[in-house]
Amino acid sequence: xxxxxxxxxxxxxxxxxxxxxxxxxxxxxxxxxxxxxxxxxxxxxxxxxxxxxxxxxxxxxxxxxxxxxxxxxxxxxxxxxxxxxxxxxxxxxxxxxxxxxxxxxxxxxxxxxxxxxxxxxxxxxxxxxxxxxxxxxxxxxxxxxxxxxxxxxxxxxxxxxxxxxxxxxxxxxxxxxxxxxxxxxxxxxxxxxxxxxxxxxxxxxxxxxxxxxxxxxxxxxxxxxxxxxxxxxxxxxxxxxxxxxxxxxxxxxxxxxxxxxxxxxxxxxxxxxxxxxxxxxxxxxxxxxxxxxxxxxxxxxxxxxxxxxxxxxxxxxxxxxxxxxxxxxxxxxxxxxxxxxxxxxxxxxxxxxxxxxxxxxxxxxxxxxxxxxxxxxxxxxxxxxxxxxxxxxxxxxxxxxxxxxxxxxxxxxxxxxxxx
Amino acid sequence: xxxxxxxxxxxxxxxxxxxxxxxxxxxxxxxxxxxxxxxxxxxxxxxxxxxxxxxxxxxxxxxxxxxxxxxxxxxxxxxxxxxxxxxxxxxxxxxxxxxxxxxxxxxxxxxxxxxxxxxxxxxxxxxxxxxxxxxxxxxxxxxxxxxxxxxxxxxxxxxxxxxxxxxxxxxxxxxxxxxxxxxxxxxxxxxxxxxxxxxxxxxxxxxxxxxxxxxxxxxxxxxxxxxxxxxxxxxxxxxxxxxxxxxxxxxxxxxxxxxxxxxxxxxxxxxxxxxxxxxxxxxxxxxxxxxxxxxxxxxxxxxxxxxxxxxxxxxxxxxxxxxxxxxxxxxxxxxxxxxxxxxxxxxxxxxxxxxxxxxxxxxxxxxxxxxxxxxxxxxxxxxxxxxxxxxxxxxxxxxxxxxxxxxxxxxxxxxxxxxx
Numbered sequence: 001x002x003x004x005x006x007x008x009x010x011x012x013x014x015x016x017x018x019x020x021x022x023x024x025x026x027x028x029x030x031x032x033x034x035x036x037x038x039x040x041x042x043x044x045x046x047x048x049x050x051x052x053x054x055x056x057x058x059x060x061x062x063x064x065x066x067x068x069x070x071x072x073x074x075x076x077x078x079x080x081x082x083x084x085x086x087x088x089x090x091x092x093x094x095x096x097x098x099x100x101x102x103x104x105x106x107x108x109x110x111x112x113x114x115x116x117x118x119x120x121x122x123x124x125x126x127x128x129x130x131x132x133x134x135x136x137x138x139x140x141x142x143x144x145x146x147x148x149x150x151x152x153x154x155x156x157x158x159x160x161x162x163x164x165x166x167x168x169x170x171x172x173x174x175x176x177x178x179x180x181x182x183x184x185x186x187x188x189x190x191x192x193x194x195x196x197x198x199x200x201x202x203x204x205x206x207x208x209x210x211x212x213x214x215x216x217x218x219x220x221x222x223x224x225x226x227x228x229x230x231x232x233x234x235x236x237x238x239x240x241x242x243x244x245x246x247x248x249x250x251x252x253x254x255x256x257x258x259x260x261x262x263x264x265x266x267x268x269x270x271x272x273x274x275x276x277x278x279x280x281x282x283x284x285x286x287x288x289x290x291x292x293x294x295x296x297x298x299x300x301x302x303x304x305x306x307x308x309x310x311x312x313x314x315x316x317x318x319x320x321x322x323x324x325x326x327x328x329x330x331x332x333x334x335x336x337x338x339x340x341x342x343x344x345x346x347x348x349x350x351x352x353x354x355x356x357x358x359x360x361x362x363x364x365x366x367x368x369x370x371x372x373x374x375x376x377x378x379x380x381x382x383x384x385x386x387x388x389x390x391x392x393x394x395x396x397x398x399x400x401x402x403x404x405x406x407x408x409x410x411x412x413x414x415x416x417x418x419x420x
Numbered sequence: 421x422x423x424x425x426x427x428x429x430x431x432x433x434x435x436x437x438x439x440x441x442x443x444x445x446x447x448x449x450x451x452x453x454x455x456x457x458x459x460x461x462x463x464x465x466x467x468x469x470x471x472x473x474x475x476x477x478x479x480x481x482x483x484x485x486x487x488x489x490x491x492x493x494x495x496x497x498x499x500x501x502x503x504x505x506x507x508x509x510x511x512x513x514x515x516x517x518x519x520x521x522x523x524x525x526x527x528x529x530x531x532x533x534x535x536x537x538x539x540x541x542x543x544x545x546x547x548x549x550x551x552x553x554x555x556x557x558x559x560x561x562x563x564x565x566x567x568x569x570x571x572x573x574x575x576x577x578x579x580x581x582x583x584x585x586x587x588x589x590x591x592x593x594x595x596x597x598x599x600x601x602x603x604x605x606x607x608x609x610x611x612x613x614x615x616x617x618x619x620x621x622x623x624x625x626x627x628x629x630x631x632x633x634x635x636x637x638x639x640x641x642x643x644x645x646x647x648x649x650x651x652x653x654x655x656x657x658x659x660x661x662x663x664x665x666x667x668x669x670x671x672x673x674x675x676x677x678x679x680x681x682x683x684x685x686x687x688x689x690x691x692x693x694x695x696x697x698x699x700x701x702x703x704x705x706x707x708x709x710x711x712x713x714x715x716x717x718x719x720x721x722x723x724x725x726x727x728x729x730x731x732x733x734x735x736x737x738x739x740x741x742x743x744x745x746x747x748x749x750x751x752x753x754x755x756x757x758x759x760x761x762x763x764x765x766x767x768x769x770x771x772x773x774x775x776x777x778x779x780x781x782x783x784x785x786x787x788x789x790x791x792x793x794x795x796x797x798x799x800x801x802x803x804x805x806x807x808x809x810x811x812x813x814x815x816x817x818x819x820x821x822x823x824x825x826x827x828x829x830x831x832x833x834x835x836x837x838x839x840x
Contacts, residue, residue, distance in 0.1 A: 203660065204657050204659075204660040205657065205660030205661055205662070206661070206662070206665055207662070222659065224659070226706060235812075235813065236809065236810070236811075237624050237625065237785065237786055237811055237812060238693065238695035238697055238718045238720075238785075239624075239642065239644070239693060239718075239720050239784070239785025239786040239787075240623065240624040240625030240693075240784070240785040240786050240809065240811070241625055241626070241693065241785075241809060242625070242626070242627070242690070242691075242693065243685075243690070243692070243693060243694075244690070245626055245809065248695075248696075250677070250696055250697075250699060251677065251681060251696070253674070254673070254674040254675075254677040254678050255674075255678055257670070257671065257674040258674050258675055258678050261671060265663075270662070270663070270664070271662075272663070273658065273659060273660075273661065273662065273663060274663075275658035275668075275706075275707070275708075275709055276668075276670055276671070276710075277658055277670075277703075277704070277705050277706045277707060277708045277709060277710060278701065278704050278705060278706040279670060279699065279701045279704065281698065281699050283697075284697070284698050284699070285697050285698060286646060286695075286697045286698040286716035286718055286752075287695070287697060287718060288695075288697045288812070289695055289697060290696075290697060296706035298658045298659075298706055298707060300658075300659050332706075364659075364660075365657065365658075365659025365660040365661075366657055366659040366660050367659075389656065389660070389661060389665070390656070391657055391660070392657060392708070393655065
């Protein structure tokens, strides 16, 4: 049993929080932006200081590797991302990178014997905030292993053409070329050269905090589906059309949304989550009855049977009229539940127990690079408790002790994998 | 009793429908656009052909006047607009201009004796589609007579600065200067020089059609209020936030909208209309729980007591929590019911009866230039039945016979006013 160092972790948190500091407690650090390059340079500087070898691949993913006693052994990698959403916090992504650094620093500082080379890694463009989609580079690197429908979305040639959502001109490929971090394709994470991957991440929800635990041993990324639901009405003048003559698409949508909540809640599945986050209204003029409403529904649960039950409720919308409006639904996208490696999960739980870290099993409702990596090599994740469950916003917070507890669990789990 | 001419009216409808023809049954004819200038030139050409004198004022409102036997008598004016909304139809606005032309043409053709000079008029920029707001130029011309809150909105110096919603650069003042129709302020419609104003307009609703009537004698423009209703939630990740922890502003708004419909409908006022036409959602991302919904509610009824009852229901939203979200409401604007001139209403009804035109009393849910004019001089409106109640869209349709029936009623009403 070894422990990571709270002071060293705290120093990293303080330092990395400066790169992209937006001035009110959080950061904006788009992938490959000057701020993200600062963070990458800091990573390289600190990793070179402990004798790690730096490599980059053709997607600017960065790998810092310390030798093991058997240089022919496959590497064990700990990876996450340094990029953030707009006005994000100081933990989402970067905590997983700092966790990998902290593990290597501890191994070197305490001269911990180990057989396999150990790698701390930065995935490029996890958020996809500037160049969509999210999880772009793990999608490319693991592409041959992904289910066909997902893999198709992440073809390299298309990703290189992804345009900046700000200037609508610069492509991801151009940003890559300009980054100074573009390297060789042969350096990509691969099943040949890597034995296992770990990723630390903040929980992004309130479950660990509510249970009084510091760490979550992540078992899966929840299966989900995302549908578009549309209501077709008739645009008419707000002042001259009697109520009984109206086909009001927004009133239809409001009734349908209340119905969906009532019916889905009847399933009695407290662990089920569903969200309508986006709504479009046409023509969206205060004096015109809306003739089109288009809203999203995002539904997540581990059990495909539960997802099927919810889908049946969503589909039942089409069989009725809503405020004299027709309704249709369309699949936007879906994924099956991705289960992490059973052995790695067991080892991680063991490490948490042995180190006295308060922990529990948990699943991930959000997507992460680890979920794509898990199609290629044995992978798991470790969640760190996150104050009030906030993420993708400036109030993100976990204490240095909690962050270090996550790194300690990863360190001991990695050493157990190393010993196998 | 005199009758207007169906063939002549049909010819005008066919001709004016070409100016701004969008190629699929309707027009786009923004105020002062090249297409609107074509329509104005056609108006001038036809009015000069019957010996009318053309004048324009400083807002490019156009007045075509034929002499009466007493040239010192005040004029009687028949006015509407030639501009349309984007992809509008061939009747909204232009029918009132063609109606005025038809009356003058009939008087001249049949040599009908009359004392007062008679004027057919084009109001500039009624729709405000390119240069907001709507009813801009009647708002300026009648400004000294308007209630203070409304008058303030229509100050000339501000109107001249109104920018094109397309290029965001050209001002209404610049478009005026370039139009070739800018004239002298002294030519403006005024209480000193005008005795009464009539406006023909399509109904924009289905009431006349449902009742089997061709013409509506308009008694008032409905009083109304428009509020913004806002719900404040908490933005969180759609995949990681348990349902019981959420403050979902969109679910709150959906429940409130269903509640509003249920409570307002309990008032049992079939002639009441209320509309939520605009809804804004923040951040409007399918994976994020909405933290702000802002929607409009537009409520119209003749009786201020009924409006007060509805307002009490709207205000009751603030006293409750909706899906754990707070709600507040804010007045956007309101107007009292504007009653048209009682004597003109009675005369118009008499004219319809005497000419055997199927008619009824009706109110206007929409705003019109006549409503501002009515603060300054005796004014009323005549509605023509509109197929399926459509307006502000390409399917607008009234038969030539129905349009002519409206003009015939106006002709005989104008002659009755002339004789008083």
